Amino acid sequence: MKKVYSKPVILRNVYIYAEDRDFEDGYIILNNGIIQEIGEMVSLKEEDILDFEDILVPPKCKLLPGxxxxxxxxxxxxxxxxxxxxxxxxxxxxxxxxxxxxxxxxxxxxxxxxxxxxxxxxxxxxxxxxxxxxxxxxxxxxxxxxxxxxxxxxxxxxxxxxxxxxxxxxxxxxxxxxxxxxxxxxxxxxxxxxxxxxxxxxxxxxxxxxxxxxxxxxxxxxxxxxxxxxxxxxxxxxxxxxxxxxxxxxxxxxxxxxxxxxxxxxxxxxxxxxxxxxxxxxxxxxxxxxxxxxxxxxxxxxxxxxxxxxxxxxxxxxxxxxxxxxxxxxxxxxxxxxxxxxxxxxxxxxxxxxxxLNIYNRKGSIAKGKDADVIVMNQNLEVLMTFCRGHLAYAKGY
The missing domain is CATH 3.20.20.140 (Metal-dependent hydrolases)
Structure with a gap:
């Protein structure tokens, strides 16, 4: 299940608790172990998604730092x-x-x-x-x-x-x-x-x-x-x-x-x-x-x-x-x-x-350039997915 992706990973249509703001219908790109980009879905073109490994996130989920x-x-x-x-x-x-x-x-x-x-x-x-x-x-x-x-x-x-x-x-x-x-x-x-x-x-x-x-x-x-x-x-x-x-x-x-x-x-x-x-x-x-x-x-x-x-x-x-x-x-x-x-x-x-631990420069929040350690949780705060440095380390049901 712990797959190594050949392309950057994108998670989309998810509520993202980023370091300095919330993205209510957001996307995040994980590449080479770091967070490459965060934004609102409205700014993402459909054809752009072809450049990424698109991982389906269940509806009404939250994205939090690991x-x-x-x-x-x-x-x-x-x-x-x-x-x-x-x-x-x-x-x-x-x-x-x-x-x-x-x-x-x-x-x-x-x-x-x-x-x-x-x-x-x-x-x-x-x-x-x-x-x-x-x-x-x-x-x-x-x-x-x-x-x-x-x-x-x-x-x-x-x-x-x-x-x-x-x-x-x-x-x-x-x-x-x-x-x-x-x-x-x-x-x-x-x-x-x-x-x-x-x-x-x-x-x-x-x-x-x-x-x-x-x-x-x-x-x-x-x-x-x-x-x-x-x-x-x-x-x-x-x-x-x-x-x-x-x-x-x-x-x-x-x-x-x-x-x-x-x-x-x-x-x-x-x-x-x-x-x-x-x-x-x-x-x-x-x-x-x-x-x-x-x-x-x-x-x-x-x-x-x-x-x-x-x-x-x-x-x-x-x-x-x-x-x-x-x-x-x-x-x-x-x-x-x-x-x-x-x-x-x-x-x-x-x-x-x-x-x-004096590592807030690379962990502890969702921000561009930080380690791609993120978790997907549902409305009941149950962990559905965990990414460690951009790799899918856990997915519920797999």
Whole structure:
């Protein structure tokens, strides 16, 4: 199904949410991996269509920029920590089905050797990846520099304090592909480590943390700009101590991740976050594990057994262990919970992550010259088609 076209691709008679305006009855031309042209159908001559590979779009559909998942461990039986080319290939092949066109492969707190193997594998994959699949943008290092008190599903035995030498070695092994690091700002050495990461172009995300308001402020002053899965595995709000949760809602310097599966965060708390942070500071993520897309059963996550049913994944003690959420479902849920606009959805699934990763010059919106990562959705926000760098990577029903 993943066809390579000999001519530029044209999609037409579709509502296009372009970067600076909407095209109510628009067309878009994808050529050599980029967006070549966008316009209204009224300006397109019928004979011009002969020059393109004309892909039929169902009526009353919307064209949105591809979604960017910056926090995902696995899907379809594969996990980042498998440390195999095949595992990352499976993830990149599966994700376009849910509208994801690029992502950060996310590690878990594990032994240094396991993390190193995963990083080397990701580096190798990135050098040889297929532009007809979802693009691996780099690595989200979730742990091991976190709080044992707020470990969540992260294996406690491998948690450690920030170590500059260790990180430098890991970054070398990844070929400088570690783009985002989740850490607890209150642990020993975290503030100095945050300054180092920020000075070297790495996003610092506060998470798996028991930090108080003052400790969060120190991290922000050091350059932290992100919060990992807000509300989960962090100090909560108290009327005498805002904690990391309250600080995240208050501080405009911080982007927040949200897992909108209705299990990790109550819908009303998602609405509260939306009212406080607005579309400009929210990034929707899946935090999904290898069980996503598979039947319920028992699965491995960082050497731990995870029980998965139709709606959630948990450790033996009931702790939530990642999710089985798709980006498509996250979008549907978030709009249901908040009544947000399509433009808001675009901001939270594409624009914000692209800006955080400093790749908005090529991703994050539909604009001439940007990567041809686009998705076709119907009125119910179901993904019908996904194009990765101009290649049809997924079409529903095929």
């Amino acid at each position: 979604m960017i998942d910056i926090h995902i461990h696995g899907v379809a039986g594969a996990d980042t920590m498998d440390a195999s080319f095949e595992a990352i290939h499976t993830m990149a092949t599966s994700l376009p089905k849910e509208g994801t066109t690029s992502f950060l492969t996310t590690t878990i707190t594990q032994s240094p050797a396991a993390i190193e193997n995963a990083l080397k594998n990701i580096s190798s994959y990135i050098e040889n990846q297929d532009d007809r699949k979802a693009e691996v943008l780099g690595v989200h290092l979730e742990g091991p520099f976190i709080s044992a008190k707020r470990a969540g599903a992260q294996p406690i035995e491998y948690i450690q304090n920030p170590n500059l030498h260790t990180f430098q070695n890991w970054q070398r092994l990844s070929n400088n592909n570690i783009k985002l690091v989740t850490l607890a700002p209150e642990i020993n050495g975290a503030i100095e480590f945050t300054q180092y990461l920020v000075n070297h172009g790495v996003i610092v995300s506060l998470g798996h943390s028991d930090a108080n308001y003052e400790e969060v402020n120190k991290a922000i002053q050091a350059g932290a700009s992100h919060v990992t899965h807000l509300f989960n595995a962090m100090s909560g709000i108290h009327h005498r101590e805002p904690g990391l949760t309250g600080s995240a809602l208050l501080q405009d310097a911080l982007f927040i991740e949200i897992i909108a599966d209705g299990k990790h965060v109550h819908p009303e708390m998602i609405r509260l976050a939306y009212m406080n942070k607005t579309k400009d500071k929210i990034i929707l993520i899946t935090d999904s594990i290898r069980a996503k897309g598979l039947k319920p059963g028992l699965f491995d996550l960082g050497g731990q057994t995870v029980a998965v049913d139709e709606t959630k994944a948990t450790l033996q003690d009931g702790t939530l262990a990642g999710s089985i959420l798709s980006m498509e479902k996250a979008v549907q849920n978030f709009q249901k919970y908040t009544d947000c606009s399509i433009r808001d959805i675009i901001q939270m699934t594409s624009t914000n992550p692209a800006k955080q």
